[in-house]
Amino acid sequence: MRPTLEPLDLTEHLPLVHAWVTHPRSVYWQMQDATLADVEREYRLIEDDPHHHAWLGRVDGTPAFLAETYDPAHSELAGLPELRPGDLGMHVLVAPTERPVHGFTRAVFGAVLDHCLADPAVRRVVVEPDARNHRIRALNREFGFRELRTITLPTKEATLSVRTRSDQQSHLTPDVLAAAQRHLVTKAISELAHERVLAPVADGDRWLLTTPAGDTTYSFAAERLALDHWAVDPATVVRTVKDEPAELDAQDFVVEFSELLGVPDALLPTYLEELAATLQSACWKLAHSTLTVDDLLRADHQTIEGAMTEGHPGFIANNGRVGFGADDYAAYAPETGSDVRLHWLAARRTLSHHSGPVQYDESLLVDAGLDPADYHLVPVHPWQWTNKLAITFAPDVARGDLVHLGEGPDRHRPQQSIRTFANASRPEQPYVKTALSIQNMGFMRGLSPTYMEATPTINEWVHELVVADPTLRACGFSVLREIASVGYTGDAFHRLDLPSPYRKMIAGLWRESPVSRVGDGERLMTMAALLHRDASGRSLAAAMIEASPYDAATWLRSYLDAYVRPIVHCLLAHDLAFMPHGENLVLVVRDQVPVRAIMKDIGEEIAVMSTGRPLPAEVERVRVDVEQEIKALALHTDVFDGVLRHLAAILHTDGVLDEEVFWSEVTDCVRRHQEDHPELADAAAAYDLFRPTFRHSCLNRLQLRNTLEMVDISDQAESLIYAGTLDNPMA
Template identity: 55%
Template sequence: MNLVPLDLDRDLDLLHRWVTHPRSHFWGLQSADTQRVRDEYRKIADNPHHHAWLGLDDDGTPLFLAETYEPAHSELAEHYPVRAGDLGMHVLVAPPAGGQRAGTTSAVMRAVLDFCFADPRIDRVVVEPDVRNEAIARKNAEAGFVEEKHVQLRDKVARLSFCTRTAYEMSAPHLRPAAIAYAHRRLIAKAIAEFSHERLISPVPESPGRYRLGELTFTAQRFALEHWVVDADSLEGPLDALEFITGLRETLGIPEKLLGTYLEEISATLAGTAWKVTHRRETVEQLVHAADPVKQFQTIEAAMTEGHPGFVANNGRIGFGLKDHEAYAPEAGQPVRLRWVAVRKDESLFVTAGDEREHYLAEFGPETLSRYERQLRGHGLNPDDYRYLPVHPWQWEHKVTVTFAADVARRAIVPLDEGDDQYRAQQSIRTFFNVDRPERHYVKTAIAVQNMGFLRGLSPKYMQATPPINEWVKALVDGDEELRANGFGVLREIASVGYTGDAYHRTGTPSAYTKMLAALWRESPVPQLAPGERLATMASLLHRDRDGNALVTELIRASDVSADEWVAGYFRAYLRPIVHCLLKHELAFMPHGENLILVLENHVPRRVFMKDIGEEVAVMNDQPLPPEVERIRIDVSTEIKELALFTDVFDGFLRHLAGILAVDGVLPEREFWTLAGDCVRAHAKDHPDLAGRLDLLRPTFKHSCLNRLQLRNTLQMVDLTDQAGSLIFAGELENPIAVFG
C-alpha cells in the first residue's frame, strides 16, 4: 500500500462518496454536499500542521483516507501534555464495493502506522476515536494503542489512545486468536491428510465421508495415490497443532531428543500461516488478471500460502525473528538490497563459463564496480587481489560479522556496500529476483536458517561443478529435437563464488560453517519471454487464496479452452519432457512445483523452465560425462529410476493438483489421470526406440515418504551424498495411469 497527498481536484467525488457513506457515520459528514466536503478538506490543505492522504492498494486502487496532524496545534492540546514526537492520526477505509475482503482494515491500519513511524522524529501516534466506535477501538488495540482516558471534544466524546513506536513493533497483529486458530485448523487438516497418505495414521470412517482420529472428527475426500483432501472447516475437537503432534510422537516416530526441534518448525509454520492470512489479501482473480506480467510473476511468488505441498512442517525458518520475516520472507514481498563483500582471490573460488570481470560488470554495472574498487583502495588494498560476493543481509549481520570476525578484521573479507538493485525473495527464501532489472540474473545466497530439514547453506567447493553441470545439461536439452519441440528449457546457474579462507575450511571437515559464505547466479526467464507470454511458479497451481478459491481453477476459467484441453496442454509442456529426459537420457530432475516456472499464453501453460539444476539433477547411466560433471552420476536400480516419475511427479505434485481439480468440480480425477496416461503413451508411440527401458505403466510402485524423513531427523533429512539410500518406503502405491488407463 502507498499513501499520496490528497488532491481535491482529482479526488473530490471519491472523497465525497466515502465520507457520506452510512458506514462512515463517525466521520461526521453524513449529510454534507460536495461543496462542504471540499471546504473541509481545503481547510486541511491550507493548514501546515494537518495533512490528508489518499491510500492506494498495491495495484493503485484508492482504498482509504488518512489524516495526520500535530496534536500541539489541535484541540487535543487542551486535554493531555503533548510530547515532542507525537503525531495525531485519523483513518477511513473505503466503503466496500462488491464485498470487502477480510483483513482489509487491519492491513490499512498497519500501512498508516508504517507511514507515521517512517519519520524517525515520531515516537508516538495519537488517536481520538468516538467512544461509540467499538470496532475501531479493537483495531487500535490490535495495533498497539493503549486507551488513556475519555475526553470531551468539540463534536464527540473521544477515546484518547496512544501507540508508541515500540508497542507498535511488538503488536504482532498476526498473532491474534482468530488468525492462529485458522492456522491450527489448516495445519491439523494437512497433517491428517499427509500422515494418512504416508500410512503413519489411520482415520476411522464413521459415516460416508466422515472420519474420526482420536478426539477429532472431520470430513474428507479420498483420491488416487491414497491422497486425502481434509475439509479444514469441518474439523471438530481439540484444535491445537502442537498438542496434536505431541500426542502422536511415538506413532510418528519422532526421536525424543528432536521433538522440540520439530515442534519449533511446527510453531514457525503456524506463525507463517497466521502472518499470511493476516497480511496477504490477493484474490486468485487479481493474481491471474494482473496487468503487468513481471509484477504479476512476483506477486504470485509472494502470494503463495501453503509452502511445500507434502511436508507438514514446511515453513520453519528457524533463525528468523519477526522483523527478519517481515523484511526477507517471500510472502512479505519487500524489496531487498543485497550486501556485498570483497574476498581475497587466493582465499576464494569463482567459476563461470565467461570472464569474471565481465560478469560483475553485467550484474551491477561499471559505476558500482568502480565504487567498490575505490572502497578497497581506501583501505590500502589492491582491487586486483579481490573478487565480489553478494551476502544476504541477515547473513551479514548474524553470521559474517561474528562467525567470520577474524577474517573481516584481517581484510580477507572486506565489507563494501549494499547493491543498487532491489530484489525480492523467492519461495526458496535465499534466492532473489531482480525487480529493478528483471533481465539480470537471480542471486542465490547462503543463509544459516534451518528450514524443512536443512540449514540453507551453499558449499563453495561443491558449487565449483555447478556452472559446468548447467552448461552440460543446457547443451543436452538444446540438442534434443523432442525437447526443443516442447519448448522445454533450463535456467542455467551460470556462475558461483565462495569464500574458503576461514578456519572452518582449514579443518578439512565439511560442516554448516563451510557453507556460510557463498552465492551463485541463475538466468532470469524474463528475457526469454515472447510477446503475450506470462510467468508463474508451478507451485502456484496448488494455491488457494484465503477465500478458498484455487488459482488453477481461475486459470482454466479465464482460458479459452476446456479443462481437459488445459490439462492436456499442461502435460505436454511439463510431463512429456520429464518422461523424455528419463527414458532417452536417463536424466532426472527434481521437478516439484517450486523448481518449475510455467510460461503461460492466454492463461494456458505452453512451455516450462526447469531450475535448480546443479543441486538436483542426476544421470542414472554410464554415458560419457566431462570430468567436472561426473558428480551428478548415480548408480541406482531400475525401480529407483522409475521413482523419478512416480514419486517426484505423480505423488509429489500431480496428486495434489488432481485433488484440487476434482474437489472444485473442474475435472474428475479419472479424466485427469487418463490424460496423464495418454501423455506417457503418446510419447512411447512417438519414440518406439525407447520401449522397454523403463516400465512407466507398471501397476504399482514403491511409496516413498517425505514426512517420515523429516520426522526421523528434522536437522538433516537426507544424506546429500547418497539421497537414494536415504529414502524411506511404506509399501506400494497403485500407479494411477495404470489404474485409469
C-alpha cells in the same frame, strides 16, 4: 497487488493529489475546499520540513494512495506524555474510487505500515484518526494498534493509537489460531495416513484414529483417492480426549502420536518448534492475506509468489524458519511483501572464488576504497550479516579478508524459497540466492562455496542440452541458468577439514530472471500456485479453468504437455532428472492456460542417472548410479505423488474434473510421447513408467527421522525412506 512507496513529486502529481484530498470520500483529510494552490502550499511545507515526509503510493505501478510520515515530537502531538523516543507518525489516504477492490485498502495500509517499520530506529508507529472515523479506527485495531485515549487537537477530536513492533503478533488470536490448527491437523492426518505412518480405521461413514495411549481419538470424513491420497474434510475433524471434546492442536497431535512418528527424543522439541513457527506463519496469512483468486487471475509473478499460503503441499512443518524473530519475519518472509536491500561483502580474491560472468557493479568496491583486482563481491542476506557473519566471522572482518560494504541500491523481493530474491528495482536483472543460516523444513539453508563453484558450468551444460533437443524446444521447455556463483573459504571453518554448517555461511548465486521469457498476452506464475486456495477456500486452478477458453480436460492437457511431457522426455532421452516440484517450476500462462514451463534450481537438484553417458569433467558430480526401479521415481514420486496427486484431489473434490479423467489425461500424455518417439523404445521399456506399482517414497518420514538434516545432499537416493508401494494411476 504490489504496493510501493516513493517520495511525492509535486511537480508531477499535484493535480492528482488535489483530486484525491478534495474528494467527498476524503472528508477526514480536512481539505475538501482546498484549491490547487492550497494543496501545493501545504505539501511544499511538508517538503521543506525535515521531520515530515509525504509519499506517493503505487499499486502495480499505478498511483493509488498518499502517505505521510512524521516525527510526533515535532508535530501537533508534541508534549503528549504518551510519546516516546523511536515513535513515528503515519497518515494514509487511499485514492477515492467508485469501484472499490476487495482487500485493496488493507494491502495498502499494510504496505505503509511495513514502510514505517522498515527503519530499525522506529520502535512504535503512532496514528491519531478523527474519533468519528470508526472505519479507519477498526482498520487500525485490525493491524495491531492500541487505542490509548481521545485527545483534543486544533482541528479535531482524535483517538491517539500506537502500535509497537511486538504488536506485529496481533494476528495471534484464539480465532485465527483455531483456523490454523484445524488446517494443520487436517494436513497431518492426510499426509501421515498417506505415508502409512498412521492407519485410520473405518467407523461407519467416517474414519477414526486412536492414539497409542488410547485416551484420545480423531474422527473425520475423508475420500480416498488415487495414490492413496486422503482428501480429509477439515470441517469434519473432531478430537476427543478422555471422552470429552477438545480443541485441535498440531503440537499435541505430534506428542500424542510420537510413539508412531519415530522422531528421536532429542529432536522432538525442534520439530515442535518448527510446527509452532508454521502455525505462526499460517496465522499471519489468515489475518493478512486479502488477495482472492480473482485478484490472482490478473496478478503478476511476484504478487502471486508473495500470495502463496501453504508452503510445501506434502510437508507438515513447512514454514519453520527457525532463527527468525518476529521483526525478521515481518521484514523477510515472502508473504509479508516487504522489500529487502541485500548487503554486500567484499571477499579477498585469494580466499574466495567467483565462477561465471561478473554480476555486480564493481563501483561498490571502488567507492569503498578497494581495488576490484583484490576482492570479489558477495551478496548477503541482511539477517545473515547481523546474526551470523558480523559475529562468527569477526576475525575475518578485522583482518580485512571480509569487508562489509552495507546495503546495495536495489530493492529485492524474497521468493517462497526464502533465501532467493527477485530484483524489484530492475526485474530483468538476475535473481540472487544467498546463504541463510536458519532452520527450515529439515535443513539449515546454507550454501556451500565449494559446491557452488561448479554450478554455472553444470547449468550451462543443462541449458545446452535442452536448447539442442527438438522435442524440448517444441514443448517450449527451458531452464533458468544459475549463471554465476561466489563463495568465501578463507575462514577457520574451512581450515578445519570437517563438514559443518559453518562452511555454508558465505556464498551466493545469480540466476536468470524469467521476465524476458514471456510474449504478448502471457504472464508468469509459480507452479505452486496451482495448489493454492484463497482465504475463502476457492481454488486458483479451478478459477483459471473457469476463466479459460477450454474445458477442464483440455486445460489439463495443455498443462501436462508443458510440464509432464518434458520431464518424461528428459528421463528417456537423456537419463536427466530434475527436482520438478511446484516452487521449482515457473509456468508461462496465456488466457489462464499454462502453455510452457521453465525449470529452475538446477545446480543442486539435477541428476544424470546413467553410468555410461559421457559427461564433462566439471559436470561429473551430478552423475548418480541408482537401480532402474529408483530412476522411474523421478516421475512417479516427484511429479505424480509430489505435485499431481494434490492437484487431482483439488479438481476432484471441487467438482471440476473427476480424478479418473485426470489420470487418464496424464496417461495419454505419457503414451503420446512414447508413440512420438519410437527411437526411445528401449529406454521406455527400461524405465517401465506404466508398471503396476512403484515404491512409496515418503517426505515426512525423512523429516521426522532427522529434523535438522533430513537427507544427505551428496547422496539423496540412499537417504530415501519407503513405505511399501503405491498403485500406479497409469497402469
